[in-house]
Amino acid sequence: MSDTIIRVENLGKKYLIKHQQQDSYTALRDVITDKVKSLGKKIISPWNHKQSSTYSTTEEFWALKDISFKVKQGEVIGIIGRNGAGKSTLLKIISRITEPTKGRIRINGKVASLLEVGTGFHPELTGRENIFLNGAILGMGKAEIKRKFDEIVAFAEIEKFLDTPVKRFSSGMYVRLAFAVAAHLEPEILLVDEVLAVGDAAFQKRCMGKMGEVVQKGRTILFVSHKMDAIRRLCQSVILLHDGELIRKGPTETVVNHYLSGTNLYAELKDRGPAPGKAMHLRSAKLIDEKLNIKDNFAKNETGYVEVLYDINTSLENVHIVCHFVDNEDRIIISTGDCDVSRRLHQKRESGTYKTKFKIPTDILNEGEYSLIFALGVPYGRIYDRLTDVVRFSLSDSREGNGPEYIQRRPGFVLQDLPWETETT
Numbered sequence: 377m378s379d380t381i382i383r384v385e386n387l388g389k390k391y392l393i394k395h396q397q398q399d400s401y402t403a404l405r406d407v408i409t410d411k412v413k414s415l416g417k418k419i420i421s422p423w424n425h426k427q428s429s430t431y432s433t434t435e436e437f438w439a440l441k442d443i444s445f446k447v448k449q450g451e452v453i454g455i456i457g458r459n460g461a462g463k464s465t466l467l468k469i470i471s472r473i474t475e476p477t478k479g480r481i482r483i484n485g486k487v488a489s490l491l492e493v494g495t496g497f498h499p500e501l502t503g504r505e506n507i508f509l510n511g512a513i514l515g516m517g518k519a520e521i522k523r524k525f526d527e528i529v530a531f532a533e534i535e536k537f538l539d540t541p542v543k544r545f546s547s548g549m550y551v552r553l554a555f556a557v558a559a560h561l562e563p564e565i566l567l568v569d570e571v572l573a574v575g576d577a578a579f580q581k582r583c584m585g586k587m588g589e590v591v592q593k594g595r596t597i598l599f600v601s602h603k604m605d606a607i608r609r610l611c612q613s614v615i616l617l618h619d620g621e622l623i624r625k626g627p628t629e630t631v632v633n634h635y636l637s638g639t640n641l642y643a644e645l646k647d648r649g650p651a652p653g654k655a656m657h658l659r660s661a662k663l664i665d666e667k668l669n670i671k672d673n674f675a676k677n678e679t680g681y682v683e684v685l686y687d688i689n690t691s692l693e694n695v696h697i698v699c700h701f702v703d704n705e706d707r708i709i710i711s712t713g714d715c716d717v718s719r720r721l722h723q724k725r726e727s728g729t730y731k732t733k734f735k736i737p738t739d740i741l742n743e744g745e746y747s748l749i750f751a752l753g754v755p756y757g758r759i760y761d762r763l764t765d766v767v768r769f770s771l772s773d774s775r776e777g778n779g780p781e782y783i784q785r786r787p788g789f790v791l792q793d794l795p796w797e798t799e800t801t
Contacts, residue, residue, distance in 0.1 A: 380484075381565060381596050382447035382470065387479035389440040389465055389620075439465040441620045443479070449564075452597045454611035454628060456604075456635055458642065459763065461617040463600045467491055467567045470598065485564030485596070488514055490555065499543035503534055503553055506542055510557045524560045531582070532556035547758070552579055559586045566590060569600040584609070602764040604632055605706045636704050636745060643672035645766045652689055656697075656752040656760035659685040659729070663736070663769050676743075676773040676791070680736040685729065686752060686761075693724045695760075697732065700749040701741070702765075709746070709789050710737060715755070736769075742791040743773045 440462045447453055455463050468474045470481055471489040497506050507528055511521040529535055532553040534545075542550060568587070587610055590597065601607055607614060607628060614631035616624040624631050644662040651657040661684045662670050674680045686697060698713040714732055747768040753759040773791060 379449045380446050381449040382484075382598075383482040384443055384445050384470075385480050385482075387440055387443040387466070387469065387481065388438060388477050389462075389469060389474070390477040391437045391439060393435045393437050438477075439620050440469075440476075443617075443620075443622050445615060445622065445625055447596060447598070449485075449596055450594045451613065452591055452599065452611045454607040454614040454632075455598060455600045455617065456602070456607060456614055456632070457617035457623075458765065459645075460619075462620040463617055464491065464569055465620075466617070467569050467598060467600060471567050483565065486515065487565045487567065488558065488561040488563035489567040489569075490558045491567065491569045497542055497550070497554060500541055502541055503529075503532075503538045503545070506553070507557055510554070514558055514561055515563075516561060520562075528553075528556045528560050531559070531586070548579070555583060559583070559590075563595070565596045565598070567598050570602070603706045604636065604704065607632060642768055643670045645763070647685070650687060654760055655688070655690055655692060656695060657687045657689065658697075658750055658752060658761050658763055658766075659687055661685075661748070661750065661766050663767055672768065673770045673772070674736065674738050676771065677739050680738060680769075681733050682736060682748065682767075683731070683733045684750065685731050687729050688725050688727050691724060691726050695725060695752070695754055698751045699734070700751075701737075702747050702749055703789070704745055707789070708749075709741065713755075738771060740790045740792045741771050742786060742788055743771055745770045 443462075443466065455466065457463055465474070467489065468491065469476050470483070471487055471491065473489075473491070497510055501509060507525065508518070508521055512518070516524075529538060532549075532555075534549055534553055537545065537549065542553070545553070584606065587597075587599075591610060597610070599607070599610060611628050613626060614628045615622060616631050616635055624634060645658075645660055647660045648658070650659075661682065663672060664681050664683055665671055665674075666679045671680070682699060684697065684699075688695075696713045696715040698711060700708045701710040703709055712734060714734075745768060747765045749764050750762065750766055751759055752761040773786075
């Protein structure tokens with residue numbers, strides 16, 4: 377009997393993207409006239425109606441392209457790749473949330489998903505009621521929920537607020553409860569998508585511990601994450617996706633190193649377009665030199681900048697945009713925010729599109745590769761938009777006078793020249 381528990385064959389997922397196009401200039405009177413004419417045409421000839429000033433075009437977008445792989449029972453597989461590579465789409469198809477356009481998946485076992493933590497929670501219901509509701513949605517029976525109820529509550533640390541509607545929960549409490557419910561399932565296959573990117577450090581450590589317990593029980597896990605340290609700790613092998621295609625599958629260290637190599641540097645996040653439903657929205661980000669050229673590698677002490685474009689869709693107070701410089705071990709080396717120097721930005725900001733730029737600290741960063749995380753929101757409060765691994769660049773130290781002993785990277789997080797004074801005695 378085969379021990380293959382998941383078989384993915386030639387999987388593809390296509391979406392149709394509509395683009396509304398309009399004439400270059402249309403006056404208000406033209407819009408009113410066109411609407412009146414359009415209404416008249418619908419009444420006179422309802423089956424032969426065309427709009428004059430606007431029309432839509434449809435574009436095909438393949439989120440996944442001919443993906444094939446096998447997963448054996450008890451394997452822990454990491455799925456990595458840039459934002460938009462197709463990682464979440466793949467898990468949604470495997471968990472039967474969405475249907476594939478082509479190909480097929482064979483699954484032998486009960487599947488549980490931690491894709492969007494908190495899906496199925498009702499804001500008007502209490503924490504206690506939502507444990508039973510969400511547990512039932514995730515496939516747990518009433519007896520199983522009762523048996524694990526105390527354990528779920530203890531893990532989530534919400535005993536005092538158990539009978540409070542979850543709409544009054546903080547975002548951290550909400551996430552803790554959602555993860556606690558999903559993590560106490562006992563499926564043969566567990567699908568996990570970036571749940572470790574939320575919550576405080578203590579909560580993330582507890583989540584990692586729970587994931588470790590699941591691994592020790594011999595469960596099969598597909599784990600999506602941008603945190604390479606978590607991928608290295610939990611996963612036996614890794615799948616690398618890029619633009620919907622499976623680029624590589626193999627041992628964890630080999631694939632992670634390939635992903636983090638220079639061939640995977642990317643100096644620009646293209647314009648994501650507007651998002652009217654979000655209070656703050658990151659549009660684009662890029663790395664540039666003094667001549668405004670986009671580049672993904674810098675030398676020690678070379679001048680480089682991070683340029684960011686973002687939208688504010690409603691008047692907001694006490695908001696900021698923060699950038700974290702992260703090394704290959706997922707350690708935040710430096711954090712900076714637009715309010716560090718300009719306190720006036722804490723004042724009310726009107727709706728509009730903002731462009732900001734700051735200098736890359738090439739004078740203190742050590743050699744290596746760095747990715748950037750952006751967070752937009754209220755300081756130590758609500759986050760309106762957050763993107764991980766948005767751009768990535770390398771920094772090299774090729775200055776004269778380092779000596780042959782420093783051909784390789786020096787140890788340490790930063791590399792700062794310190795004044796030394798030497799004299800004979």
